[in-house]
Amino acid sequence: MPEQYIQTRFESICGEHDTWIVAYDSAAFGVPLYFVWYTDNKGGDKLLTFNNHEIFAVTALEELAGRVREHLPELQAPPKLQRWLDAVGDLQPETCNTYSVDRIARQIRSKKLSLDALDGLSNFxxxxxxxxxSLHDTAHLAAFRENRIIESLIGYYYQHIFWPRLNDQEQFPRYKRPPLEIDHSELLRVFTGMKEKMEAVIRIL
Incomplete structure (x- = not known):
């Protein structure tokens, strides 16, 4: 009988409150950063930001909850954030995902985007x-969100990876997807621009 995945208490609380911790790893900062990611029933998935729209980040995972409590008046915090903080208490925090952006950039440069690389790029x-x-005004991001090369990549990803894997996990490893026809230099340029836009507004505590 296969070993069953046991959800930790911290993960269970995150699931109950739709509030999670994600790691962001970029050479621009030297060390991994930790963000709070949550689902807003009215506005979709968001990152926890300050009132001036900077992204909340810490370098020490174990200090994240305390830093959130300390800066709560300065944050655009949904009501459930306080309930999440109360529920996690002093539990050992855990991340649910890691975004290794330098690794993604290297894989784009190699022009050999593996399944793992495409998963990472889609997640980013x-x-x-x-x-x-998380923002009220996204006009400065429209060039990235509506970029044709990003739309092409996501279209390929969902058609040849996301849905085939979701619909038949057993057969997916044998699924022969067509090669990704894309301008890797342009993809790298757009990816780098997206990365720089985000990193410019991260406030590290």
Whole structure:
């Protein structure tokens, strides 16, 4: 009988409150950063931001909850954030996902985007969208969110990876997807621009 995945208490609380911690790893900062990611029933998935729309980030995972409590008046915090903080208490925090952006950039440069690389790139594009969802004005991000090369990549990803894997996990490893026809230099340029836009508004505590 296969070993069953046991959800930790911290993960269970995150699931109950639709509030999670994600790691963001970029050489621009030297160390991994930790963000709070949550689902807003009215506005979709978002990142926790300050009132001036900077992204809340810490370098020490174990200090995240305390830093949120300390800066709560300065944050665009949904009501459930306080309930999440109360529920996690002093539990050992855990991340639910890691965004290794330098690794993604290297894989784009190699022009050999593996399944793992495409998963990472798709996840980053989703994260960028969640950042945009956290803002009132996204006009400065429109060039990235509506970029044809990003739309092409996401279209390929969902048609040949996301849905085939979701519909038949057993057969997916044998699924022969067509090669991704894309301008890797242009993809790298757009990806780098998205990355720089986000990183410019991260406030580290």
């Amino acid at each position: 594009i989703d994260l960028f969208g969640d950042y945009a969802n």
